[in-house]
Amino acid sequence: xxxxxxxxxxxxxxxxxxxxxxxxxxPRLAAHVRLTFSRTRQRKALLHPETVVVLNGSGAAILELCxxxxxxxxIVTELGxxxxxxxxxxxxxxxxxxxxxxxxxxxxx
Amino acid sequence: MDSPFGLLAELTYRCPLACPYxxxxxxxxxxxxxxTTDEWLRVLTEAEDLGVLQCHLSGGEPLLRRDLVExxxxxxxxxxxxxxxxxxxxxxxxxxEELRAAGLDHVQISIQADEPAVSDxxxxxxxxxxxxxxxxxxxxxxxxxxxxxxxxRHNIDRVADVLALAEEVGADRVELANTQYxxxxxxxxxxxxxxxxxxxxxxxxxxxxGERLRDRMDIIYVIPDYYSRYPKPCMGxxxxxxxxxTPNGDVLPCPAAQxxxxxxxxxxxxxxxRIWAESPVMTAFRGTDWMPEPCRSCPRREVDFGGxxxxxxxxxxxxxxxxxxxxxxxxxxxxxxxVEAANAGSRDDDPPLVPRPxxxxxxxxxxxxxxxxxxxxxxx
Numbered sequence: 001x002x003x004x005x006x007x008x009x010x011x012x013x014x015x016x017x018x019x020x021x022x023x024x025x026x027p028r029l030a031a032h033v034r035l036t037f038s039r040t041r042q043r044k045a046l047l048h049p050e051t052v053v054v055l056n057g058s059g060a061a062i063l064e065l066c067x068x069x070x071x072x073x074x075i076v077t078e079l080g081x082x083x084x085x086x087x088x089x090x091x092x093x094x095x096x097x098x099x100x101x102x103x104x105x106x107x108x109x
Numbered sequence: 110m111d112s113p114f115g116l117l118a119e120l121t122y123r124c125p126l127a128c129p130y131x132x133x134x135x136x137x138x139x140x141x142x143x144x145t146t147d148e149w150l151r152v153l154t155e156a157e158d159l160g161v162l163q164c165h166l167s168g169g170e171p172l173l174r175r176d177l178v179e180x181x182x183x184x185x186x187x188x189x190x191x192x193x194x195x196x197x198x199x200x201x202x203x204x205x206e207e208l209r210a211a212g213l214d215h216v217q218i219s220i221q222a223d224e225p226a227v228s229d230x231x232x233x234x235x236x237x238x239x240x241x242x243x244x245x246x247x248x249x250x251x252x253x254x255x256x257x258x259x260x261x262r263h264n265i266d267r268v269a270d271v272l273a274l275a276e277e278v279g280a281d282r283v284e285l286a287n288t289q290y291x292x293x294x295x296x297x298x299x300x301x302x303x304x305x306x307x308x309x310x311x312x313x314x315x316x317x318x319g320e321r322l323r324d325r326m327d328i329i330y331v332i333p334d335y336y337s338r339y340p341k342p343c344m345g346x347x348x349x350x351x352x353x354x355t356p357n358g359d360v361l362p363c364p365a366a367q368x369x370x371x372x373x374x375x376x377x378x379x380x381x382x383r384i385w386a387e388s389p390v391m392t393a394f395r396g397t398d399w400m401p402e403p404c405r406s407c408p409r410r411e412v413d414f415g416g417x418x419x420x421x422x423x424x425x426x427x428x429x430x431x432x433x434x435x436x437x438x439x440x441x442x443x444x445x446x447x448v449e450a451a452n453a454g455s456r457d458d459d460p461p462l463v464p465r466p467x468x469x470x471x472x473x474x475x476x477x478x479x480x481x482x483x484x485x486x487x488x489x
Contacts, residue, residue, distance in 0.1 A: 032215055032253035032281065036188055040112050040160035047190040049215045049255060049282070050329075052114045052162055102327060 021072055021092045021099060025106040028068035033103045035063050048103060058083055062091055066104055110395065112160025113385060116189075117353040117364060118149070120177070122169040125198045127233030127464035128221065130259050130301055131293040133169065134367045138469035143356045146176040148376065150183050152354055155381035157187040161352075164189040167364075169356070172199035178207045185212030192217065194257070197243035198236055205246045216247045217255040217284070223270040231263065233464045244278045255282040260311065260333075261301040262451070263462075268311040272318045272328070280326060285315055287333035291365035293465040295423055300460040302451040308333055335444055339409060340416025340432035347394035347418060352385060360384045362391060365419040369428050394418050399429055403437045 021027075029035060034047045044060035046053040055063065061082060065075045072095065076088050098104040122133045122140050134140070144152070153164065164184045171177055172195055184191045192215045193208065200218075220240050221231035228237040247254045256275050260268070268285060275283045287308075290298045303311075312330065319328045334341045344351055348362040358376040361367060374388035385391055393399065397410050404415040415421075416432020424433045424443045433440040 030253075031251070034190055034214065036162060036190070038160065038162055040158075045162055047162055047214075049163075049190075049192050049217070049253075 021096045021106065023071060023073035023076070025072050025108065026068055026070065027066040027072065027075075027095055027099070027104045027106050029063070029066055030103050030105050035060075046103065059094060062094060063104075066095075068107060110386065111349060113156075113350060113352050114161065115163040115165060115351040116153075116156040116161045117165045117167055117351060118152070118171075118180075119167050119169065119353060119355050119364060120149070120171045120174045120180070121356045123173050123468045124169040124196065124465075125173075125234055125467060126170070126196050126219075126236065127467055128231060128259070129293055129297045129462040129464050130261055130288045131465040132289065132291050132364060133465065134292050135296060136367075137466065140356045141469060143174075144354075144358045144376070146179060148358065149176070149180050152358075152376050152381065153180065153184050153187060153189070155376075156352075157189060159382055159385055162188075162190060163192065165192045165194060167194040170196050170198060172196075172204065178204075178211050181208055181213050182211035185214075190214050195219070195243075196232070196236065197240045198234075200239075200243040200246065202246055205243075205250055209250050209252070213252070215255065216252050217257050218244055218247065219257045219259070220271070220274070221258070222264045222267055223274040224267070227264065227267070233467075241278060244280070248279050253281040254279065255284060256280040257284045257286065259286050259288055260303070261288045262303040262307065263301070265303045265307050265311045268314045269318075272314070272322075275326065276322065282327040282329065284329045284331065285311075286329075286331035289331075289334070289365075291368075291419055291423070293463070297460075297462055298447065299450060300462045302335060302447060303333070304452045305336065305448075306452075308336060334417075334420075334434045335448055337434060338436050340413050340420075340434040342413040343417035343420075343432075346396075346414040348385070348391040349395065349414075352381075352391075360388070360390065362394075363419065365417075366390070369419060369422055371428075394428070401430060403435075403439075404431050407437070 032049060036045055036047055038045050038054065041054060044055045046055060046063060058079060061079055062075060065078060072092065076091050079091060095104060099106060121143055122137050156164070166177065166180065171193060181191050191213050193213055194217045197218045218240055221228040225237040229235050244254055244256070256278070258271050272283065288294050288301050294301060315328055315330045322328065332341065344363045351363065353361045353364045354376060355361065355367065359367065360374045360376060360381065371390045371393055374384040374390045379388070400410060400415050404410050416434055418428045420434065421430045421432050422428035425440050430440060431438040433443045435441065
């Protein structure tokens with residue numbers, strides 16, 4: 001995940017710490033974040049007021065399942081069926097980074 | 110060359126506010142021939158074709174454009190993330206509902222200070238209450254709310270109170286943006302630049318609040334580059350990620366670049382795609398080939414891209430020099446002197462703040478275009 005800053009130059013006052021993501025959590029995109037498809041780049045992208053994250057295939061697949069209904073465990077299973085090499089902790093780390101940025105929210109299972 | 114991610118659509122430079130730190134150009138009168146609705150619709154379509162994913166609708170005050178709802182609806186239909194950057198004057202409940210229905214994604218509302226009288230004095234108009242009401246409407250209609258506050262010598266001591274207000278109105282994000290010295294802010298630099306002690310206190314408050322409010326609010330603190338050791342990586346590199354279209358259709362890599370002595374490129378004369386790819390205003394400082402020393406051999410040249418071209422131009426008269434903010438710049442004394450003046454023990458003769466006019470008046474203030482390249486310019 002390599003966010004592209006598109007707003008003016010800025011820095012955070014704090015770096016959010018790592019957040020634990022458990023298998024029973026149900027992630028969903030935060031209200032101010034949107035998943036879109038960039039025709040020009042032929043990639044999915046995550047949009048935020050000041051930032052764009054162009055996603056790779058598995059990143060996009062994970063976020064498409066962040067609908068507030070699928071649990072993290074279900075997302076891992078689903079991804080495992082589609083990709084041979086998407087280990088459980090990679091999905092969790094990816095989601096944890098987005099949760100720490102408040103782009104993804106978790107609800108308990 | 111990459112595709113741009115964001116379009117900053119400066120719909121108009123007209124504004125009900127008169128903030129002395131405004132980044133709009135000094136020669137406001139040159140931008141009165143605003144693009145028509147059809148021209149803006151075409152710009153948005155061309156921007157999306159070019160790869161733009163985000164559309165920031167700004168100004169001046171974008172709500173002064175009667176076609177704002179139509180422009181938002183079009184941008185939304187194109188799939189763009191739409192972000193309104195507003196003073197909130199003119200953001201009535203009815204207008205808000207229309208914008209919501211048109212698909213507006215996000216609203217950023219400026220506030221000049223936490224205290225009504227101070228905020229109104231800096232804005233040059235009674236506006237504080239209306240801003241707070243508008244923030245309530247934003248939350249009520251289910252939008253995420255960003256509160257923008259430009260920090261300077263006259264409000265930076267109030268950061269704790271500003272953050273308390275942000276909490277009270279339920280802001281999801283707060284941008285504490287130290288003034289960047291372009292446009293009217295450049296003109297008012299001596300009056301706006303805070304002291305080191307003021308900055309350090311404000312940063313400590315922002316940091317502590319960031320920890321405390323971690324789960325509820327994003328606090329974005331925009332660094333004061335005059336006090337930095339290295340320059341900011343301005344716009345992520347010249348004409349690399351973003352483009353700006355001014356009210357009259359000029360296309361620029363950033364909103365401060367009007368003043369640079371580069372040939373104009375206008376959406377009235379050319380397509381956005383050609384301008385982005387070929388026009389001198391985009392290609393002049395793209396990449397690293399243009400760099401002088403000490404940037405050329407610097408290991409940070411792809412980290413900060415030599416800093417800001419507009420700042421180099423304003424301070425030295427030559428846009429191709431290293432940003433004087435950098436301590437390695439041969440022109441760094443220009444910044445050091447400004448900082449020194451801001452930290453002088455007694456400032457009995459506080460420079461006056463010149464408010465930007467709401468709209469161009471006759472005759473406009475001296476144009477911002479400096480004369481000969483190489484000429485040293487002093488802040489106005």
